[in-house]
Amino acid sequence: xxxxxxxxxxxxxxxxxxxxxxxxxxxxxxxxxxxxxxxxxxxxxxxxxxxxxxxxxxxxxxxxxxxxxxxxxxxxxxxxxxxxxxxxxxxxxxxxxxxxxxxxxxxxxxxxxxxxxxxxxxxxxxxxxxxxxxxxxxxxxxxxxxxxxxxxxxxxxxxxxxxxxxxxxxxxxxxxxxxxxxxxxxxxxxxxxxxxxxxx
Amino acid sequence: xxxxxxxxxxxxxxxxxxxxxxxxxxxxxxxxxxxxxxxxxxxxxxxxxxxxxxxxxxxxxxxxxxxxxxxxxxxxxxxxxxxxxxxxxxxxxxxxxxxxxxxxxxxxxxxxxxxxxxxxxxxxxxxxxxxxxxxxxxxxxxxxxxxxxxxxxxxxxxxxxxxxxxxxxxxxxxxxxxxxxxxxx
Numbered sequence: 128x129x130x131x132x133x134x135x136x137x138x139x140x141x142x143x144x145x146x147x148x149x150x151x152x153x154x155x156x157x158x159x160x161x162x163x164x165x166x167x168x169x170x171x172x173x174x175x176x177x178x179x180x181x182x183x184x185x186x187x188x189x190x191x192x193x194x195x196x197x198x199x200x201x202x203x204x205x206x207x208x209x210x211x212x213x214x215x216x217x218x219x220x221x222x223x224x225x226x227x228x229x230x231x232x233x234x235x236x237x238x239x240x241x242x243x244x245x246x247x248x249x250x251x252x253x254x255x256x257x258x259x260x261x262x263x264x265x266x267x268x269x270x271x272x273x274x275x276x277x278x279x280x281x282x283x284x285x286x287x288x289x290x291x292x293x294x295x296x297x298x299x300x301x302x303x304x305x306x307x308x309x310x311x312x313x314x315x316x317x318x319x320x321x322x323x324x325x326x327x
Numbered sequence: 328x329x330x331x332x333x334x335x336x337x338x339x340x341x342x343x344x345x346x347x348x349x350x351x352x353x354x355x356x357x358x359x360x361x362x363x364x365x366x367x368x369x370x371x372x373x374x375x376x377x378x379x380x381x382x383x384x385x386x387x388x389x390x391x392x393x394x395x396x397x398x399x400x401x402x403x404x405x406x407x408x409x410x411x412x413x414x415x416x417x418x419x420x421x422x423x424x425x426x427x428x429x430x431x432x433x434x435x436x437x438x439x440x441x442x443x444x445x446x447x448x449x450x451x452x453x454x455x456x457x458x459x460x461x462x463x464x465x466x467x468x469x470x471x472x473x474x475x476x477x478x479x480x481x482x483x484x485x486x487x488x489x490x491x492x493x494x495x496x497x498x499x500x501x502x503x504x505x506x507x508x509x510x511x512x
Contacts, residue, residue: 214329257328
């Protein structure tokens with residue numbers, strides 16, 4: 128089996144089925160080159176309750192995807208779901224030097240927005256910048272280069288139970304896979320199904 | 328933006344069918360995907376289905392109407408809970424584009440129709456798009472999350488590789504010092 132550079136694998140660990148989808152990044156987007164599915168046995172309500180059977184199902188789905196795509200799969204992007212997911216809105220402020228927004232100011236404002244009390248048993252999965260406010264002007268998507276004295280970032284923070292996320296990583300590792308990133312399943316689904324106008 | 332997860336899914340529907348028609352859960356799952364309908368008014372009165380018994384008894388014949396009368400209340404409950412969640416989020420009046428449903432359960436016949444009745448908004452099934460290659464295989468709401476993970480991965484891969492390049496210690500120190508100096512002036 129070959130190993131190409133630009134391969135991205137999505138592993139959807141669901142309650143009913145587990146599916147592995149292999150995509151190849153090409154110039155004008157992504158080509159799907161392999162799909163593998165297996166019935167899921169070790170989950171309830173989106174959360175891993177049996178590591179052994181989950182690993183087995185993951186292996187089955189990955190093996191199938193490897194055969195179809197002809198690629199060796201070593202790392203995956205995987206999803207997370209379940210009743211433990213919470214979303215909160217937060218905002219952070221940064222004073223602007225030189226009366227102009229620089230990329231580093233945007234980072235600082237987003238970092239400041241992340242300064243919320245998150246219990247030890249939860250971890251941040253996503254920090255999604257929604258809009259920026261420069262002085263009193265709101266609704267700004269990309270503030271870099273704008274003039275102003277004060278930058279405010281409005282972000283949405285998604286957190287999950289640490290143990291649930293760890294169990295997913297553990298299952299993937301035991302199946303011989305590295306996890307590149309854990310993504311909220313709804314967010315992933317929206318990435319694939321919504322048009323640009325619908326996202327706004 | 329608002330995120331919320333309800334722990335109700337397709338396997339609840341299968342369990343309901345298993346209990347209601349007295350059949351094993353695995354069979355209930357098959358019956359659901361083959362004959363299930365979320366809106367009982369969409370089912371013809373004469374349609375019949377065969378249901379295997381628990382413990383290998385003879386198959387029994389039920390009307391498809393009964394099956395959809397088991398599914399409908401559960402799906403209705405699910406959508407009502409989602410509606411309450413949307414009301415709680417305060418974004419109720421801003422959903423002009425409507426609602427997109429995804430996942431294997433949404434393949435059930437009548438699912439978007441029932442959702443439209445409850446939400447009073449346009450509802451469609453989310454079919455993965457923006458991809459090439461084996462499109463026919465993944466062109467189903469069943470694969471929305473999987474394809475989405477691939478797309479998310481491909482879109483965020485560049486940023487990650489970029490960050491890795493900066494892991495070089497000298498680069499990082501230089502970068503940090505540049506930031507300090509910028510801070511001072």
